[in-house]
Amino acid sequence: AHCTVLDVKPEVLTEIEEIYGTEVVTLMSNSLNIEEAIKDADIVIGAVLIPGRKAPTLVSEKMVSQMQPGSVIIDIAVDQGGIFATEDRTTTHDDPIYTKYGVLHYAVPNMPGAVARTSTIALTNATLPYAARIAKLGHIEAAKEDDTILTGFNVFKGKVTNPDVAESLDKEYAEVTSLF
CATH class of the missing domain: 3.40.50.720 (NAD(P)-binding Rossmann-like Domain)
Known part of the structure; x- marks a missing residue:
């Protein structure tokens, strides 16, 4: 091809x-x-x-x-x-x-829904290490140590903490680390 x-x-x-x-x-x-x-x-x-x-x-x-x-x-x-x-x-x-x-x-x-079991296994494999880190350290400490986890915050303490989401929704943006 x-x-x-x-x-x-x-x-x-x-x-x-x-x-x-x-x-x-x-x-x-x-x-x-x-x-x-x-x-x-x-x-x-x-x-x-x-x-x-x-x-x-x-x-x-x-x-x-x-x-x-x-x-x-x-x-x-x-x-x-x-x-x-x-x-x-x-x-x-x-x-x-x-x-x-x-x-x-x-x-x-939701194309992965056509292969629900396979897509769930793939998603679990990709996210489990982050979930384990959050479970061990708590969400704030895990976010402080891992930028990938930090970027997963879209809303925290009632504030929109993702600049793209804030802009798309015409909401005020708040830097997540300022809320820790």
Whole structure:
């Protein structure tokens, strides 16, 4: 398969190049590269996550209309609003697709729910070390010692402590460490 990966972070693209070599084409993510990359793509996967914010619309209706009939869009970011301008609705596991401009749209929120056991095991494996640290030290001491745990605070003592969440919700932001 011919695979192209777009990202805004050069270090991510470099890491992909180091792992996959010339098997994967890497491009900086911008509107021109997105438009060119998806024109002839059979499958386009949108996987943009900006924690605490709505996903940006990166693929315009015009771009989708230029895709080949029968091509497929899968939007992992649909839970955060989606990156495709043609997503006018979410779909379900029971009725997972709709077609617009001849392009199949798969816009199921909570895609891991289709493989609940496997996704739960993966999530547990990723989060258990943090939960164990919080259980051992308490949430404040664990956050003081581990920046990853600290960044997990979105609300603390009734204050919004994540700047992106505060901005998205038009709420006042409070630095979490000032509340310890």
